[in-house]
Amino acid sequence: AILETAGHKKAAAEAMQILLQVHLEKADGEQALAAAEKGLQLLQGLNESALEASLMVEKSKLHAGLHQFPESRSASEEALRRYKELNDHDGQAKATELLGAIEDAQTEVTKEEGMVAEERRLLQELGEAWHERDARAFKETLRKLYAETRITAMKAGDFLQPFFAAAAAEQDGDVTNIVHFWITNQPENVSEGDGGQEGFDKVAVNMERNLAYTWFRHTMMGYGPGFRMLHSFWRKGELSKGMHCQGLGVMEVKDDAEEWEEKVGYHPGMLDCGLQIGLARGHMQLHSSEKPKA
Template sequence: MPRGPSLPDVAAAKLREARRLVRLQRSFDAERVAEDAKVLFERCEDAGGVASAKYLLVEAALLEERIEEARQVATEELAAAEKAKDGLREVAMLRALLLVSLAEGKPLDALELAAKAEAVLLKAAAATPNPQAAGELLLQVAQSHMAQGTTAAQQAALNAALQAVDHFSRAAEGQAGPFEADAWRAVLNARVVLGKFEDGIRAAEAAMVICVDCGDEVGQALCLLNISQAHLARGLPLKAKKAAEKALGQFQEQNSDLLAAEALDVLIQALVGQEQRKDALQRAKQELSAFLSSGDKWATPRMRGCLVKALMNMDKKKEALAEAERALESAQSLKSLRAMNEAMKPVAILNIQLGKVDKAKDLADELLRMSKQLGDLDGEAVATQLICKAVQERGVFEEKAALEREAEDLIIELKKAMTDRDGPRFKEVLEKCYENENVFTEDVEEIIGPVILTDPDGLYEFFLNNQPEKWKIDRADDRKFDAAQQFDRRLLYYVFRLGAMGYGPGFRLVKTDFRLGEPGQSSKAVGTLNLMENCPDWEERTAWHPGLLDCVLQVGAARVMTNDLQYKAKIETEEHRTVAT
């Protein structure tokens, strides 16, 4: 009978699966499989295997920001490795502590640990060269340099990544394939940051070839994600969209909600870059709805963040703020500092845009504190800009509110003067109203309208007799008011259909239709036209829309419409505001 796989083979397979799950950012599954691998390696008395499993446990813990737990695992294993004088185990745990430092936002501490690991590795390599271990260390050195954010550090990251590629190319065949692809992806990211887009894409192509050759499906999806991000940074939304859609589909097939959310974010930005804002909003809502039924809670803030971006680009600020606050609540429930830091930015921005400057200032202050704690230089810059913007807008809103209060007081005073028939006071206040740009006709009409209805003729005469000299109205030139009859738009299109004019949805754009005077050629017709609520983006950008042009002629039908198609209410309209068709 054929024998089953040996215990070491099962442990190695578990280790490979745990590594795959870590790359997919599936922390819970990765931790469970890595723990199984550790137990099996302990049964085999394979100290190196145990160290590799613990390294993956550290990575899984850091995905959920359990920093102290990760530090404890790495520190204990490092002490055991030093006691056993096992150089490769020691290097692995120094690399694990390096990841802990990066998670804390301390890239310089990470580089110090990398230097220690390099010294230990050089000593161990004197007996047995290990290009695989050297490549993995250099890959993390590149990651540490990238986290610094300066141009010099980005160049250092590129150099380290290229050296990692060289080491992996000299590793044992079949051992370093995915790692070499990861190194090429690091080259891509560094080159994109440095503005070397064409060179970066060539690095991505090299990574993709390696992933296809070794059957690394996770690596292929990661390559597509990085390529989409590079195209987006280059300002090529169409190419970014194509790559992001492929990456999104592959991550969903591999049940990686976190990376799927990252790909969706690129896709939404790419659609917006193509002026397909409605498509972006629809896609964001669709993906979030499907995700919420069974998605990873750690991906919830990211997925909601995609919808927030789509809503903001549609200028739906209130809806965007509500969704951004939900994303922030999700991040707070996870107690994830990074997720809260990311989710808080749009909440602060939207509060400023909606005039809630005090709340925005408080959020920006908290954002600055968290960014400093995380060592997030970009976050610090954003928070500082938001604080300055909130302070500036507070002054603008306070000034605007004062002017609006002044305008409201003037209108109320005008109403009192009219009610009391106080001519001199009415004339004085009315002159101030004319000169105040914050006093609007509709606001005046709303407040003094009920007063005028008590004595229309008398108060009209009072109005004419008490005009400010500068704004005096000539009685002879005074405009009279006329009654306009409004027609039901649905019945209007029904009549058109009876007359064999069956307009489609894109040509039924009349919202209101009025007639001044009795039916006939001497009457006048006016109306309002609007595009459909769900019209394609191109229609909004068309200067002379065919449907609107056609509807201008449709409005004229009111001139000969019979009165049985009108609304019961009559709308008072100033004659000088009408436009004859």
């Protein structure tokens, strides 16, 4: 501002170029773009084509970084015109290369936006299938998600957490039927994006722990140590597809407690932290009623 006031517009523009780099270091693209535009404004009428072209290149890159591709292309074309006037072959090559990079970036962004839209559409269909408890539609939608998008079983489970939590609340915290629906309606390609069978087993355990945490936070947090929620986490029944254990096992506390009920005295705040960091976890073991008798 001092340089501009004193009439040193070129020096002020060069200062804007330095300020632009400072904003880039801070990953502040909008402020960097404002500095580039201010620098170009200061250079108007000064016959400083080389400096203008350099700022145009920077402006083009910044617009591209903000996904403003028409503005980015326009700035690159203007920079190319200035470099041609200056007979600057290196500058022309740089501007031409930048134009190609802009086209590639726009193609990638368009592709990404299409993928995100498709993922969003299929996830919405998955939520609707869950709401209707339409097993066939649920399974087919999962198959499409796993085959055609980047959504894995882990990500699909994360998306469904609010739906599962709402259903658990309607069933007084019993998530047995929820887990059964999720496991038994997995398509044949379930393990492709989750590291095979072992990866899917981890998905199932993680889902149980997340459900436990969500149910606990929504119903029992802050009510003292006398809570009892263990009935929600015993899984009985036949082996389910995708699991190597009886149902989903039990919730276990890692500090050598054999079973959850031995830790009913845990203060809710401690359990809350434990569930968040994994101190309390889903564990593949049978409930006490199903263990072999001594």
